[in-house]
Amino acid sequence: MDDLTKLDGVPLYVKIRQSLRENILNGSYKRGEKIPSEEELSAQYGVSRMTLRHSINDLIDEGLLYRRQGVGTFVAHHHLARDHSRLTNFFENSRMDGLQVSEKVLDFRQIPAKYQVAKALNLKEGDPVICIKTLRFIETEPVTVHEAYIPMALFSDLLNMDIESQSQDLWGFYERCGYKVKRGVQRLEARQADEDLADMLSMQVGAPILYKERTLFSEDGTPIEFLYCFNRGDMYSITVSLLR
């Protein structure tokens, strides 16, 4: 039993979680039905009940299972698409949908932080930040103007690099600097295109824009990036899933 852990370095609760997930997804455990009790399953997998509960807790967090005290553990009726409960980035998202995406760098330089940027990044007004402004395309159509600000104090290396090679994988760059993206807070508004935006996004002045402000944080809570994002209303929607 413990041998299994040691052989491949994969914890038992991860293997059991995977096994249970397969049973749920392939229908061995049917939607709405009770799965075997924790005692039964721990005997079946040859582990202690605590270990088995670790696996089940993970699957409950994913929304695949739910518990009713004194009754049992059940398969949820509806399985939420996992993608939408997670923070993802534009290029990941679009490429998963099989779309051709590209971008053009409009601006890239160090500037002093304005009030809102400084506040979001936990800096003082005027502290140095790097501004990366890009225009993003899906299949040759311009869809998004993207204006990101990152603290110079954390990411000054970027100025010595070729921005064209980094701009499509900023999150990877952050991670290589020791700041892995873990959480984000975003605010969404409906706006209208002004002349500049209309021009860049090939739309009419006054056409709807899905406006997004977002701050990204690493696991330790350091603000990594503050972003303004202007999305063509007719080409772009945002899906999120939330817990009560």
Next chain:
Amino acid sequence: MDDLTKLDGVPLYVKIRQSLRENILNGSYKRGEKIPSEEELSAQYGVSRMTLRHSINDLIDEGLLYRRQGVGTFVAHHHLARDHSRLTNFFENSRMDGLQVSEKVLDFRQIPAKYQVAKALNLKEGDPVICIKTLRFIETEPVTVHEAYIPMALFSDLLNMDIESQSQDLWGFYERCGYKVKRGVQRLEARQADEDLADMLSMQVGAPILYKERTLFSEDGTPIEFLYCFNRGDMYSITVSLLR
């Protein structure tokens, strides 16, 4: 030790979690700093390490702490506002901000489900649903047209009730019927007001609308409600926080 559990019925890990949370929020444990090791803390609280880890895991989920294997457990630098990572409803939200909110019922009747509604609620096209359409006001300003559909099969009781008394607490009504709101998936778009919307929301035709579609689910994954929501762009924004 166990006495504590029995006296008031509050589990130890909940008490310890609360104690740790207080130490973090009042600054006894400072942002970015290491808290005592798990062994130390479990001795301090007089519990086993597994119980202590239960408390810490909860605080990590909340974003207050993070772990680094082989190093220690640390207080996160930034504490996300908890409100925004959770599904909340209009009246809760606005009243917490101290605003006067009200609503007018525009439509309330049983109809056959159209394709999109049926699909979201896991019904067949034409299955009976209840439509509740309302206009919502903040401080006498109309801000939202709200069009909810709920399965007749689950909530037929509503037809015998006074909708005016229930419409501001639909989630409470769902819960009293045995379906507690637990998860939701929403999709957001920027649109423009057509003549009807412009009229209802006292705005000009073509003005920006933050459009939202949302499906609510109970813990067991049953779809409870499907919603179309048209929000005045100049009065309404939506904030969400997400995990990577």
Next chain:
DNA sequence: GAGTGGTCTAGACCACCCG
């Protein structure tokens, strides 16, 4: 090597739900 978190055990008693 010392200290830390990651995993795991083999039990135990309790609270809850249902027939």
Next chain:
DNA sequence: GGGTGGTCTAGACCACTCG
């Protein structure tokens, strides 16, 4: 009363990080 999940223990060994 019997079955279920909820909580808890007192250890153990491992993997990782750092000085």
